[in-house]
Amino acid sequence: VLLICTQYCSSQSLGFNQQFFELYIFTMVYSGFNNSREHNYSTYIYLLPAFGGEEITRKFLQEVSNILWAYIHKSNQRNSKVLDFHHPHQLKAGLEGLNMELPDQPETLEQILVDCRDTLKYGVRTGHPRFFNQLSSGLDVVGLAGEWLTSTANSNMFTYEVSPVFVLMEEVLLKKMQNIVGWLEDEGDGIFCPGGTISNLYSILLARYHFYPEVKTRGMGALPQLALFTSEHSHYSLKKSAAVLGLGTDNMVMVKCDERGKMISAELEAAIVSTKKKGLVPIYVNATAGTTVYGAFDPLNDIADICHRHSLWMHVDAAWGGGLLISDRHRMKLQGIERAWSVTWNPHKMMGVPLQCSAILVKKRGLLKECNELGAEYLFQKDKHYDVSYDTGDKSIQCGRHVDAFKFWLMWKAKGSEGFEAQINKCLENAEYLYDQLQRRTDFKLVFDSKPEHCTVCFWYTPPSLRCLPAGPEKEAKLHQLAPWIKARMMEKGSAMVGYQPLGGKVNFFRCVLSNPATQQEDIDFLLDQIVQLGQYL
């Protein structure tokens, strides 16, 4: 029995059930358990760190990898579904055996593997070439390997002593990003944090502290009423941060945009002046480099001039657009970003790093630490035997912090800057291809009629039944219902996923995101054909 069990058989050639049966016998013999009811199955108690748990642990993890590999393989096949949609009540009803409820007694490891398979089965394949739904999409294999390693290392970013390598990798990445933004050698600081919203929150937190350091100890009560500025097309995280930080959403002034979704700089200046007249104190402007829906780039240099004139903190939310900095062909769209005092940049969006990977970059060195440090003595002892300036955790608003840097570092190693550039250029070419197709076809209409600057393309589909209707409220109402209806059918079919929304006075339109490196032109053609096929008889 021992021989059978220690012999390594690929689960390709031997079914897992059989392997587990052998393991079961093995464990029974090895552990001296009798055949009583409670030991009838192999459960977690035989896994490491249990004594003698090596073989079962190895086989369990091997089987998990096999399941994951099968998933990855299938997600890359165009004829597989993007999702197998079920309504919440259906999934909760324990459909086809996926029982969500948490048991008192252990499940067998075999059942755990079934649970893994089911979880993947009813999920969404965000790496599928026809997943156009979110700014973060695709599945980078090297990034994935990085994330598997990260979770195996299971460490924490607060101190050098527990994460020596990861802390240094974070430093290297942040310096590289600051360098790409265009800051000088003696400028620049930053930290990875859980998502673009938190990055943007940091920027406001830092601006407030920069102008009013007493806020840390005394709170907002010691400050005048502050005002902040962002464009009406900017991400909602700006408003959310204003709420969280106690500044109030009303004090986040929404500046008008042009037809293309870019902030109108004259409107910004006017808003600053009029806000001052009302007695508020402007401190902060957010410029967006790559808006969420239109993918628009605000005029950074104009905004920087205004910030300079009024001595305001200039932040650039390049969560979505930051990746373009790495492309010689596209980085001019962010001209002026080097004048920003802080920058949000999410490698998990345009650079295809697995979720989550988001950085806040800060021009003024030391400010992050000053603003956030509290010097907890159980973590940040000054009498350690190494250079404690590498205990960077006190810069953070978190305490424990997930290692988000490694997968990004590993991807950079694997691709080089050139590889990232090629990938980003390819995505933008796809966006242009979609734009060209839409221009050519009479059944589609672009939401704004200019070449996409980034990887989102916004459009309406007009089915034959609506084409003859005169423009007016009735047509608008029907068009408004169309995108959600088509999207719903597409999800039910599982053929593709694409987002939609209204904006300002515009009724629901599709927003197709092309950040997925798996997407080819044939997938874009497929998407348009699907929309037509589903919508034509409406």
Add this chain to the structure above:
Amino acid sequence: VLLICTQYCSSQSLGFNQQFFELYIFTMVYSGFNNSREHNYSTYIYLLPAFGGEEITRKFLQEVSNILWAYIHKSNQRNSKVLDFHHPHQLKAGLEGLNMELPDQPETLEQILVDCRDTLKYGVRTGHPRFFNQLSSGLDVVGLAGEWLTSTANSNMFTYEVSPVFVLMEEVLLKKMQNIVGWLEDEGDGIFCPGGTISNLYSILLARYHFYPEVKTRGMGALPQLALFTSEHSHYSLKKSAAVLGLGTDNMVMVKCDERGKMISAELEAAIVSTKKKGLVPIYVNATAGTTVYGAFDPLNDIADICHRHSLWMHVDAAWGGGLLISDRHRMKLQGIERAWSVTWNPHKMMGVPLQCSAILVKKRGLLKECNELGAEYLFQKDKHYDVSYDTGDKSIQCGRHVDAFKFWLMWKAKGSEGFEAQINKCLENAEYLYDQLQRRTDFKLVFDSKPEHCTVCFWYTPPSLRCLPAGPEKEAKLHQLAPWIKARMMEKGSAMVGYQPLGGKVNFFRCVLSNPATQQEDIDFLLDQIVQLGQYL
């Protein structure tokens, strides 16, 4: 050649170099590339989603799993090092080939694998049985499988449409946790978030909004000066949150603790009364269930009585102690927690879930959403075809949010409540064992002389050279230097890791954490012996 390459050979029986050589030939033939310099190696461009990338992707991921498995295996061997310590400047110097710098050109996949091995080599084995350094330790194999799957699914928690299964699992887990806290069926809400600090931040954010909903739009300027209360032994995240939210650290009143580190409830009441007299408005009290250093439990029922009398929001920071709720033997230590209005509970600490997994639980249903929602139309459309109450992302202060629920769900399936209970009881038994050993030995002294209530044990070691010194500043000064010195030597040897810190008037003492399920009594004996061995000649 095709035959060689498609045939699956376990990397156990065939070296990876050889495999890659074969793959190289395969890719050369298959892709029709000539043997020009830039295609001399297999790089990321041959991985999926590249056409024909299945085999190389599979082998690459297989090799990554092998590396990770070898790491896990070694981490469970007591004779392996906990860490291979190097100073920052040594690692940065590219020691033994680990080059941190980010290249312009791609590395080969073989080099990527070397990078993975090196990263693990110079890291810290937080799952090693002799890692006593952090509240989060150990490496749960099922939890790890869950995290591998999570990263492969690479999804986001904001909407049901992209994370149908994960959103439902989060709901099931939160309900279970609320139920265990002891709230009624019609009470309870919550969300997973990136760490205990953010969980605590949520609690203050919610308390502020509960009493002053206008703060969301108008900011702190519209509010009186607020006061919050927590104990001097509580986690620094309370103060940090007060700074971030614009309340000010000065307005977080630190209430005195008894010798054991528990908040003195009479002191709390006195502080509330005196703060009111100063014209501030108390709104919030944090009680800690399991303090960071002493592992102490505040008297929750007494604090709840006081909160009730003064109409204050009662939060319980059970980040560290929450796990004990699942143990019949230990849950009485948290008696009164059901009276809290919000609870922080980190399954990544006492329940051994891989980092990160932290929940904020809120008694009042709907408040989280009201406080944080902004209804972004590109994500939270109301005209979707499914029940949009499952689009829970608008409850969050984040936008994108990592899937932290799945690994926890899978572990619960694998262990059942009973398995978690057994694991937690075992850890507490280890703490008691250490306590017993320390009591028995004359060369060690406990920082507080009572049985540990949780899994931290605090103590001094007195080497022979100090034993005869009279108590006084000289002895104290020497004792203060001792713990960092011993810890440094231990890290250099790589034999174990344990934390230390001063507290109040007390000089540096060791804080040994026993949350690691891999730890056995022999490891505890080893730790004490190591301390003696390293410290005896000082």
